[in-house]
Amino acid sequence: xxxxxxxxxxxxxxxxxxxxxxxxxxxxxxxxxxxxxxxxxxxxxxxxxxxxxxxxxxxxxxxxxxxxxxxxxxxxxxxxxxxxxxxxxxxxxxxxxxxxxxxxxxxxxxxxxxxxxxxxxxxxxxxxxxxxxxxxxxxxxxxxxxxxxxxxxxxxxxxxxxxxxxxxxxxxx
Numbered sequence: 001x002x003x004x005x006x007x008x009x010x011x012x013x014x015x016x017x018x019x020x021x022x023x024x025x026x027x028x029x030x031x032x033x034x035x036x037x038x039x040x041x042x043x044x045x046x047x048x049x050x051x052x053x054x055x056x057x058x059x060x061x062x063x064x065x066x067x068x069x070x071x072x073x074x075x076x077x078x079x080x081x082x083x084x085x086x087x088x089x090x091x092x093x094x095x096x097x098x099x100x101x102x103x104x105x106x107x108x109x110x111x112x113x114x115x116x117x118x119x120x121x122x123x124x125x126x127x128x129x130x131x132x133x134x135x136x137x138x139x140x141x142x143x144x145x146x147x148x149x150x151x152x153x154x155x156x157x158x159x160x161x162x163x164x165x166x167x168x169x170x171x172x173x
Contacts, residue, residue: 027065104128110170123150
């Protein structure tokens with residue numbers, strides 16, 4: 001009795017959207033060639049009889065792979081649009097947040113802008129730094145740090161650009 005490893009089949013089916021899209025395109029092209037290709041092309045390939053003898057199978061594969069191509073294409077476009085909208089909203093809301101900084105937040109962000117450095121070492125027990133991280137203005141750039149100096153935190157590129165253009169937002173009181 002032959003045993004079958006179903007995990008390999010499942011792993012093969014776990015394709016990324018891009019790979020599934022490419023696979024569907026190849027199946028669409030192959031099915032279209034078998035169904036609608038000229039005899040001069042199908043004859044040398046040895047599939048001339050396949051299109052006429054087994055017509056439902058290439059036709060079914062054409063329809064299913066066409067639907068697969070359409071669905072994966074829409075999923076890809078949807079993820080791109082969702083990503084762009086998410087980034088737009090992050091920057092828009094982040095800029096609004098930069099207009100209403102607390103004095104402690106200004107101190108931390110001022111050090112980035114005035115020292116022209118995109119990285120600062122901040123302690124994890126610093127509540128103001130944690131708030132800036134949660135607002136997605138800065139982020140912890142490494143999991144390796146120092147017990148006294150803290151961990152490296154980088155300012156996000158959109159925040160760097162905005163604060164560099166508007167340094168009065170972090171000016172001292």
